[in-house]
Amino acid sequence: RRFEPPAVTGGETQDVIETLIKIYHFSGGDQKYLKPIPEALAWLKKSQLPDGQLARYYELKTNRPLYMSRSGKNYSLTYDDSDLPRHYGWKIESKLTQLQREYNLSKAGKQQSTKISPRELSTQVQTILKNLDSQARWVSTSTGERLAGQPKIPVNSQYIASEVFSENLQKLSAFLELIKAN
Known part of the structure; x- marks a missing residue:
């Protein structure tokens, strides 16, 4: 899509962390699935916006939040989030606290209880x-x-x-x- 620049993504990074934790538990505790998580969590922490959210996209090399402005069918790359098109999630909720907790529990050999009766x-x-x-x-x-x-x-x-x-x-x-x- 025209409005998806080459970038690192906040949302997909969170999804990958969740997936790695699930695979870790399904694998019977293979540590290789937890190994990349601390670096990803550190990146999420330093990438949070002042309001606690994450940008959808971060510029490669600089890690600056990237957005798009729209005029008709034309999109322009911008660092300004004051006039974003409404059809796309340019900012997303940070799950950093939850992901850190799930990682810590997994690292300790425990799994967050989601059991129901x-x-x-x-x-x-x-x-x-x-x-x-x-x-x-x-x-x-x-x-x-x-x-x-x-x-x-x-x-x-x-x-x-x-x-x-x-x-x-x-x-x-x-x-x-x-x-x-x-």
């Missing part, structure tokens, strides 16, 4: 299965919100949301693990 998980699984349509899909209905990287979907249009799919599979997998353990 077997009864609650069973109830969620029943709901997940009831929500499948006749073609065994989880179909979402648009409320008019903009989806990341997508054009605005008209209100009441149906679509398959990868986020819903992923969350449902995680819960179903957790349920199967629970059954397997008992």
